[in-house]
Amino acid sequence: MTVQTANVLIEGKPGAGEGLVLTAPISFWGGVDPRTGEIIDVRHPECGANIAGKVLFIPATVGSSTASTILLELVHGRKAPAALVLHEADAILLLGLVAARELGLQSPPALALDRALHSQFDRMQTMAGPNGKLQVVGDALSGQ
Amino acid sequence: MSLTLKAEEREQAARGDGAGMAMRIVAEAARLLGAPKLIDIQSAHIDGAVYHGEAGVIFAEKLVSGGAKVAVAATLNVGALDLTGCSRQRLEGRDRLMAKRMMQAYLKLGCQPSWTCAPYQAGHRPAMGTDVAWGESNAVVFCNSVLGARTNRYGDLLDIACAITGKAPDCGLHRLENRIARFVLDLSGLPERFLKAEMAWPVLGSLYGRLAGNSVGVIDGFLQKPDEDQLKAFGAAAASTGAVGLFHMAGITPEAPTVEAACGGKTPDTVITVTSQMVREAQQLLSTAEQPDRIDAVAIGSPHLSGAEFARLEALLGGRQLAAPLYACTGRHVLTELEKTGLRSRLERLGVIIVVDTCIVVTPILPALDGGVLMTNSGKFAHYAPANTGYGVVYGTLSDCVQSAVSGKPCLDETLF
Numbered sequence: 001m002t003v004q005t006a007n008v009l010i011e012g013k014p015g016a017g018e019g020l021v022l023t024a025p026i027s028f029w030g031g032v033d034p035r036t037g038e039i040i041d042v043r044h045p046e047c048g049a050n051i052a053g054k055v056l057f058i059p060a061t062v063g064s065s066t067a068s069t070i071l072l073e074l075v076h077g078r079k080a081p082a083a084l085v086l087h088e089a090d091a092i093l094l095l096g097l098v099a100a101r102e103l104g105l106q107s108p109p110a111l112a113l114d115r116a117l118h119s120q121f122d123r124m125q126t127m128a129g130p131n132g133k134l135q136v137v138g139d140a141l142s143g144q
Numbered sequence: 145m146s147l148t149l150k151a152e153e154r155e156q157a158a159r160g161d162g163a164g165m166a167m168r169i170v171a172e173a174a175r176l177l178g179a180p181k182l183i184d185i186q187s188a189h190i191d192g193a194v195y196h197g198e199a200g201v202i203f204a205e206k207l208v209s210g211g212a213k214v215a216v217a218a219t220l221n222v223g224a225l226d227l228t229g230c231s232r233q234r235l236e237g238r239d240r241l242m243a244k245r246m247m248q249a250y251l252k253l254g255c256q257p258s259w260t261c262a263p264y265q266a267g268h269r270p271a272m273g274t275d276v277a278w279g280e281s282n283a284v285v286f287c288n289s290v291l292g293a294r295t296n297r298y299g300d301l302l303d304i305a306c307a308i309t310g311k312a313p314d315c316g317l318h319r320l321e322n323r324i325a326r327f328v329l330d331l332s333g334l335p336e337r338f339l340k341a342e343m344a345w346p347v348l349g350s351l352y353g354r355l356a357g358n359s360v361g362v363i364d365g366f367l368q369k370p371d372e373d374q375l376k377a378f379g380a381a382a383a384s385t386g387a388v389g390l391f392h393m394a395g396i397t398p399e400a401p402t403v404e405a406a407c408g409g410k411t412p413d414t415v416i417t418v419t420s421q422m423v424r425e426a427q428q429l430l431s432t433a434e435q436p437d438r439i440d441a442v443a444i445g446s447p448h449l450s451g452a453e454f455a456r457l458e459a460l461l462g463g464r465q466l467a468a469p470l471y472a473c474t475g476r477h478v479l480t481e482l483e484k485t486g487l488r489s490r491l492e493r494l495g496v497i498i499v500v501d502t503c504i505v506v507t508p509i510l511p512a513l514d515g516g517v518l519m520t521n522s523g524k525f526a527h528y529a530p531a532n533t534g535y536g537v538v539y540g541t542l543s544d545c546v547q548s549a550v551s552g553k554p555c556l557d558e559t560l561f
Contacts, residue, residue, distance in 0.1 A: 009176060025357070025387075030505070030528040034196050040531040042432060060357065062387045065191055065279050068299035069200050076199035089176045091313075092299035098172045099203055099301045102165055 002120050002136040004113055009089050010097045012109035014129050015082030016137065019121030020054040022046050028093060029066035037079035055126040055134070056081035057118040061090050071096025075107045083108050083128030087115040148181050149174060156309055162212025166308035173302050179313030183275050188214065188307035189263050189287075191221040191279030192300035193250040194506045195235075195243035203301065204249035207308065212253055215310035219258040219268045221280045222448075223247040224507040227259070228476060230488075231499040234508040243507070253304065259501035260475030262376065262448040264291060267477070272398055275318050277306035281383035282376070282447045282524060288390040290375050292398040294318045297389045317389050323360060323399060324408035325392050328415045331365030334423060339367045343427070343541050345374040346523035348418075349381030351426035355416060358387035362406035364394040373450055380447050381523025430526040433536030436517040438468075440535070442549040443504045444542065445473030446522040451481050453542075457496070458487060460546040466495030467552030470545070471510070473503040495549075505532040519548050 023045045026032070031041040037052030052074070061067060071093055074080040086093075089112060100107040111132050125138035149171045156167035174182060192204065224243035225233055235243055251257060260266050264286050270276045272292035278284050279298045287293050296316040298306060306312045316322055329352060331339065338344055352363065370378070370393075382388040392400035400406035444457070449472055457472065472491070474482075479500050482488040488498060504510055505528045510518065518535035520526055521542045529537050538554050547555040 027384075029196075030531045042530045043429070060387070062353075062357070062385065065281050065284065065297050065299045065303075066194070066196070068301045069192065069194075069196050072199045072203065072301065073197035076202075077197065089178075091173045091176045091302065092297060094176055095169065095173060095299050095301050098169055100199075102168065103199065103202055103206065105199075 004134045006111035006113035006132040008132045010110040012107045016127040017054045017082035019124045019126040021057040021118045021122040025060035025062040028070040034070045034073035051081045052079040054081050055083045057085045059115045067093045068096035072099050075100040084110040160211035162207045162210025166305040169305035174313035177313050177315045179315035181314050182311040183314045185277045185312050186274045187276045188218040189278040190303050193223045195224040195246045201246045208252045212308045214254040214307040218255045218307040219263040220255045222502045226501045228500040260448050277312045279303035282380035285379035285383045325362035325406040326413045327361040328412045329363045330417045345378040346381040347427045349378035350523045353382035353386030353388050356386045360390050362392040364403050384524045384527035430539035432530050433517045439519045439548045440516045442470040442519045442545045446524040449474045464550045466549045468549045470496045470549040473499040521545050
């Protein structure tokens with residue numbers, strides 16, 4: 001089974017979920033519904049997918065500087081991904097997790113992993129463990 | 145974390161719980177960005193007061209109850225409510241209350257009630273070379289590119305934290321070496337007719353953003369000097385499609401007297417020659433509605449309209465009554481002027497809805513409508529309206545927008561190429 005060690009950008013509660021690998025950069029504001037976690041940008045290839053509870057792989061972020069608030073709202077409303085895996089640190093998005101911590105909310109970890117390595121986690125049941133360990137633990141579709 | 149950051153954290157914590165919280169956020173941002181130290185900032189523009197949900201209100205009120213106050217002049221971006229009462233938002237009950245609490249919390253932190261995404265046209269114009277912390281993607285781009293002041297793209301929790309501490313992480317666009325253009329966008333192959341059209345600015349901005357991502361480029365080959373409103377339209381479109389913080393235009397923007405100067409005397413990594421095909425595709429991407437037979441609404445003013453843009457709107461209307469509502473978004477700095485000249489009532493009589501302090505993509509203003517069709521001349525509205533309002537978009541020039549609002553049907557000038 002696939003294992004990768006990512007850099008920990010923001011510590012959080014280790015979690016597991018289906019790997020959702022975005023194939024295009026995303027703007028959280030205007031891209032993700034803060035109340036449901038659904039991707040709502042009609043121009044985004046993964047439009048209609050829901051990021052809540054997923055191990056979310058993000059190749060890059062674009063657009064509005066409101067991304068941090070959207071992520072904060074998702075954490076507050078328990079619709080955040082189980083873990084976020086970025087290509088590199090993105091201070092705009094990740095400050096949503098920093099603010100969530102200030103408000104005493106339990107928030108997911110954010111990791112950095114080369115975007116070329118993201119696709120192997122697509123639709124696979126993935127564990128985001130402590131110390132940045134990302135591990136495929138089963139095929140999400142068959143539930144094994 | 146470095147010793148300097150730790151010392152600054154202790155110093156700010158002594159100012160109170162709110163300042164301590166702000167400092168922890170700034171310090172964490174510095175760590176994420178790999179900034180070795182913090183620098184002093186001269187001003188801030190705060191994009192945090194739009195209501196997206198309860199957590200944002202809890203965050204702002206926690207700063208207020210912790211006794212935090214901004215340490216530098218700080219203007220506010222739009223909120224979710226039009227506090228002037230010019231337009232009505234479809235936020236009811238608890239949502240309306242929370243949206244108001246959100247706006248009030250930022251005022252209690254000492255921010256100015258400017259409520260505009262074009263603070264640079266409302267008197268907030270930091271001097272070239274000064275460090276500031278601005279939020280709101282179009283304001284960031286304008287501040288860096290047109291004013292030559294230095295800011296990173298501050299997220300809407302970090303901007304208020306910077307304003308309270310008066311500090312920002314020393315990295316990115318605050319540093320001269322990162323403001324150098326790495327690529328050139330060459331427009332010399334485009335037809336003159338397109339380059340002289342008003343639509344060139346938002347369409348090329350949109351294309352630039354998609355090509356640039358988060359890197360800095362210089363555009364060469366514009367045939368005429370844009371006015372501020374055209375630079376505003378270019379920057380807002382670029383910042384919607386890419387993580388753009390700074391662009392240069394050779395012979396136009398202050399850090400780019402020439403292409404060579406913008407590139408810092410170095411050879412650029414890439415030169416992209418823009419073709420008519422690329423421009424046509426960029427223009428097509430701005431529209432999402434497929435061959436609609438009607439227009440339900442028209443929206444202009446992202447970024448907020450200037451007085452000059454309102455004057456053009458009135459001239460294009462020529463006293464004609466509108467068949468579809470035209471939402472014209474602006475700031476209260478322009479509203480005062482519109483009221484003085486009587487333009488507000490003249491426009492409202494024709495069916496224009498003036499939206500102040502907010503805009504149609506951050507809060508529900510357009511009527512809830514399944515399959516609604518919105519026409520706009522703003523690259524930014526075109527980008528965000530489908531997701532944030534549910535309306536499909538038809539993109540055109542201001543003149544197209546006015547013509548369409550008058551007839552209720554999409555009228556597009558197809559002769560640009």
